[in-house]
Each structure stands twice: as structure tokens, then as C-alpha cells.
Amino acid sequence: MTAVAPEVGIDLNRPRVPFTRLVGVELRKLADTRAGKWLLGAIAAISVLVMVIMLWVVLANDISVSFKDFLIAMSVPMGVLLPVLGVLSVTSEWSQRTALVTFTLEPHRGRVLAAKVAVGLVVALFAVIVAAIAAAFGNVIAGAASDATVWNVNLLELLGFYAMQALGILMGLTFGALLLSSPAAIVVYFAWAFVIPTIFQVAAAFIGWFEDLLPWIDFATAQTPLFDGGWTGEKWAQLLVSGTIWLIIPFIIGARRVLRSEIK
Amino acid sequence: MIQVQNLSKRYGDHLAVDDITFTCRPGTVTGFLGPNGAGKSTTLRMLTSLTIPTSGSATIGGHRYSDIPNPGAQIGVLLDASAQHNGRTGREVLTIAAQTMGLDRKRVDEMLDLVGLSPKEAKRRVGNYSLGMRQRLGIASSLLADPQVLILDEPANGLDPAGIHWMRQLLRHYADRGGTVLLSSHLLHEIEVIADEIIVIGNGQIVAQGSKDELLAGAGTFVRALEPDELARALSVAGIHVTPATADGFSTDADPADVGKAAAAAGVALVELRPGDRAGLEDLFLQLTAGNQRDALAPAPAPGFGPAVQQGGQA
């Protein structure tokens, strides 16, 4: 055929993969699988479902409700689904072994992990917007029936509500990175989120000093001022301490695991 | 272009890759041949910065893979065709890769076409793909950016004979344009069909490397005569050890020239005299790796059957 062409060297001056593109790719990867589609769809559908059920109960019993009540009800299913989405965004790379391709196309694994965090923040925003729209819709109907529409959530509280959902998805990501296995990370996350707090409560009831310690290690309770307000210096400190224990330190350990583990 | 220098990888007390050195030049297709567990995949993973070497270096164009910006756009890599999300369609897998590298989406269709995946097949989930289809998808993914360097781990695995020949054409074409191709296999006949340069690895060590012709020549001679008994006697007198290969033929590790001379000196009429054939190369592979093989695949050498290969550029 043709003569051998001269070799063209590897070019080190090309631009690296822009971070925005990595985020775009990770967002696409979250939505293009059956599990991802279902979870995202379920987050939207359940928010609407919660709104409908609440309306039904409220109208049938002639109770008065506020915008905040709707949001609080919706945050329960979201607190279950968003962490699962966070878990899967990391662990599916291992269980489906796509990490082999992902980290070949971007060997700087920290950038990929950062993109996954960014996607988590975007998805939490999506969830909050859907919830807020559904809650507003429900609130208008409930208000029309009772002649009093209560909009008792200010922008700061809405931001706090968003922060809670974002922390939920980041917790999922952290457990995913720590365990690198979908079933293990989901089970451990739910044990941590729903079983451990109960054990802590029981322990606090019997052990005096533990009762004093509890607010500093109970991450979920420490988050409540985000939406309910009532901040004090101590509450901020409790959020920071419990967040360091359950989110920041485990995330650092998980990130190191993602960065260093051998990809096969 | 691809340079591996004193590369080692230790897992616990097991040396998976033991001080290997080799180079793959532009314009050639290099076959990385070795039995299961020889260390091929480990080497290729170190070459692509997925596994950290214990010692030594592996570079592409003089650079570590992880130092190359947007490496996928310059180096095509296929490490495991089955490492894909089963829930994604073939097209989606390629679209994600193209998007990461910043390529035009029309490359996706071009590559699907090139590897022979129909639009209908591209819409199917990868979980429903056959092994060969996955392999084609993986090859398509590695070719997306039209890279100058290709690193492929067992790319022919699962391809039918027509597929293997198709791949040979494809890789040949890449090499002819100045590309560097490194592919691994544990099957001799695949490497034989596709590669020009062969590196044989066994138990983490390189046991032979050289051009295919060189290594083929190392497989000795096949010879056939009208009177095989006389031929055997003549060769034995000349100090050439033979093993019966067919009813009237022998194979030997001696050069064809020496065999011809010995036969001529004894006045034995030959029917056939040629360099060792495929079976010879198979022998070579088995012999080269037998000492390093856990299962000791190769049978014990027949009495009088000398060491398999003298040449082949021990690394």
C-alpha cells in the first residue's frame, strides 16, 4: 500500500478534558441507565404523589396546611432516593466495571470524582425544584379550599432545604466510595441512616454522658436548623463536628480508595 | 513509541511482571503473546496508568499515560470489552466516550459502520451482545479519535475467523499510516495472523521477542523423503536430531540448509524441505512458555529432541 508515514508524536499541549465536559458526561451516565432513569423518575413522581395524598387528606379532613408542610413530607422519600442515586453514581463504575473506561479516558480520577460530586449537587437541585413546584401547586389548591394560603418558607430556608438534600446525596457518594459495591453501600447507608440513630437514642436514654455527646455526633439532628432555623453558635458547631465525623472524614477515606485502588 | 523499561509489578510475594523491557515502533503491529496469567493485562494496565508499577517505567511517546492530556484522543485503548454497563446501548457507550474526548458525534456512526455493527444492533443493550459484538464495540471505542497508538488487550477474543482477518486489515492499515499497535493474545494463531513483531511473555518474564519471521525461522525444518528411514539415518549421521511428524516426514530444530546438505551428502531424494510450519511455531510457543507454565502444557521432549529455540533475541 502506501509508504510508511512519518511518526507524529504525542502532543502534551492539547487541552485536557474540560471539567464542565466531565460533569456533562457524568450527568448523562446517571440518566442513561435503567436504574438512573427510574430513580430520577421516582424522585419526581413521588413528590407529586406525596402532594396528591396530602391534598386528599387535608381537603377531606378540613385541616390547614402550609407550603412548609408539603416540603417536609416530600423530603422523606427524597432522603431515601437521593442517597441511593449518590451510591450508584460511584459503585456502578465498579460493579459494571466501567471504571476501566472512565479512568482510561480521564486518568486523573480526582477530577472524575469531583464531577460526580458536582452532578450530585445538580441532581439535588433538580429534586428540590420538582418538590418546590409540586408543593407550591398543592399549597395553592389547599389554600383555595381554606381561604388561607400560607407561604411560610423564605429563600434562606429553601436554600437550607436544598443543602439537606445535597448532603444526603453526598452521604450516598461517600458510602459508595468507601465500599465500592452497590448492595453493600446501600445496606450500610440505610443502617447508618435509620438504625444507628435509634440505637443512639436508646443509649442516650441510659447513659448520661452519652446524652450530652449525642448532639455532637448526630448528623441528622444537627441538620434540622437548616430548614427549621433557630441557629445558635453551638448548633453550627454541632453541624460542623457531626459533619466532619460522618461526611468529611469518610469522604476523604473513600476518595483515597477511589484514587488509589487498582482498576481491573 | 511505546517503551517499557525494566517494568515490574509485585502482588504480595508474587511477581506478576518481572523486569520486562520492550519497545513498539511506529509502523508495526506488535503482538504480546503469553499463556493465561503471564502478566499481559497487568503490563497493559501499567501502560495506561490504571495499575501503579512496583518499579520501572512504561511510556508512550516518552510520556507517562497519566501525563498526557485527554489521552483517549491520542491513544486508543481497549482493556476489556466486557467492562461495559450492561444497561447501556452500544451507541450510548460510544457516545459517552466521544463526548468525553470532545469528538464529533458523527464519529460514533462512522465507527459503528467500520466495525460492522448495524444501526439496529447499536440500539440494543450491551448486556444482550454476543462476545464478538462486545469486542467489536470495544474496538470501535478505541478507534473513535483516530489515534496514532492502539493498545488492545485480547481484541481478537471472541471474533470469528473472518473477524480476525478483518482486524488484521484494520490494524495493518493503522500501522501503515505510521501508527503503533500493541495487542495481546494467549492464542498463537491470532498473533501469527495479525502481528509483525512478537513478544512472548511467560510467568511475568519475556522469554522471546523478535519479528515474526525471525521467530518462525526458529521453529526449525520440516523434511520429507521418498525413503524416510534412509533420511533419518543420514540426518542422524550428520548429528541432526529429528522427530517423526508425518508418515514419511520429520521435523527438526536444525536449519533447512543443514538438513538439505546432509540429505544431499547421503544421496537421499527429498520430496519436501521447508522451514518449520505452524505446528512448529505452536511448538515454539509451548516450549518457550513450558518452563514458565503452571500446568506444564508441553509434553516432555522426545529423546534426542534438542532445546527448541536458540535464537529469538532473549530479552
Ligand SMILES: Nc1ncnc2c1ncn2[C@@H]1O[C@H](COP(=O)(O)OP(=O)(O)OP(=O)(O)O)[C@@H](O)[C@H]1O
Ligand atoms: N491484584 C492482584 N493480586 C494478586 N495477584 C494478582 C493481582 N492481579 C493480578 N495478579 C496475578 O498476576 C498474574 C498476571 O495476571 P494478568 O492478568 O496480567 O495475566 P494475563 O497475561 O493477562 O492472563 P490472561 O491471558 O488470562 O488474561 C496472574 O498470576 C494473576 O493471578
Ligand SMILES: [Mg+2]
Ligand atoms: Mg489478561
